[in-house]
Amino acid sequence: MTDTLGTREETPKNRRILVIDDNRAIHNDFRKVLTASTPAASDVSSAEAVLFDEKPAAEARPNFTVDSAFQGKEGLELVQQAVKNQQPFAMAFVDIRMPPGWDGVETTQKLWEVDPELQVVICTAYSDYSWDELMSKVGNSDRLLILKKPFDTVEVLQIANALTQKWWLRQELKRQMDALEKTVQERTQRLHQALEDLKSAQEQVIQQERLRALGGMASGIAHDFNNSLVGILGLTELLLQRPENLDDKPKAKRYLEMINTTAKDAGKIVNRLREFYRFREQREATEPVDLNRLVEGAISLTQPRWKTQAETRNVSIVMEKDLHDIPTIDGNVSELREVLTNLIFNAVDAMPKGGKIAVRTRLDGSRVVLEVSDTGHGMTEEIRRRCFEPFFTTKGVHGSGLGLSMVHGILQRHQATVEIETEINKGTTFVIRFPQTSRQPQTASAAKPAGPIHNLHVLVVDDEPMVREVITEYLAADGHQVLTADGGRDGVAKFKKDEFDLVLVDRAMPDMNGDQVASAIKSVDSNTPIVMLTGFGSMMEATSEKPAFVDLVIGKPVTMVDLRAALANAVGAQPAAEPAPSIA
Secondary structure (H helix, E strand, O other): OEOOOOOEOOOOOOOEEEEEOOOHHHHHHHHHHHOOOOHHHHHHHHHHHHHOOOOOOOOOOOOOEEEEEOOHHHHHHHHHHHHHOOOOOOEEEEEOOOOOOOOHHHHHHHHHHHOOOOEEEEEEOOOOOOHHHHHHHHOOOOOEEEEEOOOOHHHHHHHHHHHHHHHHHHHHHHHHHHHHHHHHHHHHHHHHHHHHOOOOOOHHHHHHHHHHHHHHHHHHHHHHHHHHHHHHHHHHHHHHHOHHHHOOOHHHHHHHHHHHHHHHHHHHHHHHHHHHOOOOOOOOOOEEEOHHHHHHHHHHHOHHHHHHHHHHOOOOEEEEEEEOOOOOEEEOHHHHHHHHHHHHHHHHHOOOOOEEEEEEEEEEOOEEEEEEEEOOOOOOHHHHHHOOOOOOOOOHHHOOOOHHHHHHHHHHHOOOEEEEEEEOOOEEEEEEEEEEOOOOOOOOOOOOOOOOOOOOEEEEEOOOHHHHHHHHHHHHHOOOEEEEEOOHHHHHHHHHHOOOOEEEEOOOOOOOOHHHHHHHHHHHOOOOOEEEEEOOHHHHHHOOOOOOOOOEEEEOOOOHHHHHHHHHHHHOOOOOOOOOOOOO
């Protein structure tokens, strides 16, 4: 993994496991399962190979370090010492009954007070707590699993592998986000210094320049961030596509779904970064938009947040709409839907104890007005002035600071104005004014997603091993024959030795970049489609950038459905350009 500053480093693998149980025999059982050198380990590895229809691994499976505690307090002391020594445990197996001391639930609560990142498996042969009771005591946490006794050795090993890997992935994500935040802070400081030299310019001009500079900075950050997401999204999606490989274990499937969702959410953050520097071109498609219909859809789309989730917290949020007869506006439906969604979510966040959201439309002269108001805590003058700045947030670690900045960028591209009316403890209203259009909306038939094509011979060129592995699995699942190349020069050499129906190539590679690879391949065979799969995909799309000898550009992270559609599109595409001169 390459961090945002270009240096390659990663969080060391943590295989430290703590077993807390008052039965010494249980400790011996866990050690037999989790210690790679024991005969049981070989049996477990063989069972895993059969379960997942794989050949037995040539290397020994991970060897876990297992520590023991026989009471909850003793376990807490070990966790405290581990954190102090900066050698935390990745996970703990905790017995539910440990008389005369704390039970498993109380022990888990104490452990999380010391180490919130600790993954916990509560082991029980009884029904001391229902699931609802357990959740009411420890919270609905993704750090908690239940393991019924007597447990299966393969199940224990799978859980240990999955949860220690999850612990590692969480640390990697935190490290990546810390590096991103540090980079943003450093470059923002330099930007502030530059802005000091432009005090004579108007405040609005200064803010626009700041947004543009931050957008340019985001390009490099997004590339590395997207590369780190490929493995998380790809591997989990492969398992979710075939849940029978997990022997129908609902808890394991839910765990994978959470990782998958987290990866997609992280990808959405990267996509939003492009909003800071993306400007609408004349050729970009717009259409007449029925704003009232869009409001109806956005209210329905966000209902799980403002109604269902709020009610689970015993909070009541009332949604009101006052929609008048208005003309259409010229715009992009998906972008305007995202504006409405963000404003409604912001309103929900502003009312932690409940309240009312009102969405109104009306005509004001030649402008179509959209208002979104809430009865929440309101804004101070400083927050009102700064709320559209990127990375500015009042939500602490729970906010990215990108939502309203993205809204601001979209509204600018739609030639709309936005005003904020707010008062402390009385609420906030966003007033948006759009120019109207004389065009009428047209109903278009929905295009059907392309089905998978089969039996292609594909060359995958990427210097990241994880990316190569995930893309290979994607393609093999659809019946394609795949050959991989570790970098640009290796890719060109392998292309010259064989015949391929299509080439997938990364852009940023150290020995020979993707643009050069595409040029070299087209010089050998100008009819071979070339698809560029790159972490710069979002930024290239925003600026309509496509290298001369590339037929199609798609961004990382990529799903199986997106890759399937790209292959279908590229195979039917015409050659991107005339053959280039041969590159030695």
